Amino acid sequence: MNNCSVFCVSDHTGVTVEAVAKSVLAQFPRLEFSLITLPFVDSAGKAQAAAARIAAAPRALVFSTLTDPALRALLRSAGSGLFDVFELVAPAVEASLGQTATPSGGHTHGMAPDYEARMDAVNFALNLDDGLNPERLGQADLILVGVSRVGKTPSALYLALQYGLRVANYPLTPDDLAHPALPGVLLTHLPRLRALTLSAERLSAIRQARYPDSRYASPQQCREELVTAEALFKRHALPVLDTTRMSVEEIAARLRHP
Structure with missing residues (x-):
């Protein structure tokens, strides 16, 4: 099967089943697929509509986190390969x-802080951005530190929204890099500092998209800033994470567990 449609079906947001599907499919690099997420399939009518859509696809794989056995049965009627996370693991x-599992849709037991805590953390990240x-x-x-455009803001916001962590980020400017030590405002918080870096080529490409043909985006400028910043990180014994080949999800996970 070289080309197929991959359906991620959930009775809630679909975030979990989509992550599972992507992780599994990453093990099949020759497979070309289109990913289709069908969230909030929480009634017989919606399950039947999802089954009809899946049945209409010429080639399909189905990943599901539906908790209601009746809805899973309707989905199975589509006749495609169904990989149900709960049926496989529970x-x-x-x-x-x-103990016997009690189906309960839309819950991730103990996985995230409550809504208010996460929204408070997002507001905190925005108020202490840049x-x-x-x-x-x-x-x-x-507190995330690094030169401009190494991924500090998206990482801070993801940590806030997903885990309810209050994350600030502080950009190291050329003026900061001209000094032999980190800015004084950071030195009193060293245990909470996490440094981000990436390759000069990747940083240059990111900056080029925002400020084409500028000195700010030049490979030489990017290389000089990164080398100087990394020397500062080493001087202060900061944990350093290279984000060159990482998604924001992986960056966040590694920042939580350095």
Whole structure:
């Protein structure tokens, strides 16, 4: 099967099943596929509509996190290969625990803080983005440092939204890099600092998209900034994460568990 449609079906947002599908399909680099997420399939009518759409696809794989067995049965009627996360995993967990699972749609047991905490963390990240309000750095769970465009802002926002962490980010400007030590406002928070870096080629391409043909985007400027910043990180023994080949999800996971 060289080309196929991959359906991710969920009775909630679909984030979990989509992540599972992408992780599995990454093991098949020769497979070409289009990913289609069908969220909030939480009724018989929606399950039937999803099954009809899947049946209409000439080649399809289906990943599902539907918790209602009746809805799973409707989905199975599409006749395509169905890989249901709960059907595959829950029986083994039941056997290990000696307990029977109770289907409950739309829940990720203990995986994320409550809504209010996450929204508070997002607001915090926005208010302390790009070096804003440095007097509040003491309230941060983590402080991301690095030169401009190494991924600090998206990483801070993802950590806030997904995990409820209060994350600030502080850009190292050419003026900062001209000094032998990190800015004083950061030195009092060293245990919470996490440094981000990436390859000069990747940084140049990112900057080029925003400011074409500028000195800011030139490979030489990017290389000089990165080398100087990395020397500062080493001087202060900061944990450093190279984000060159990482998604924001992987960056966030590694920042949480350095």
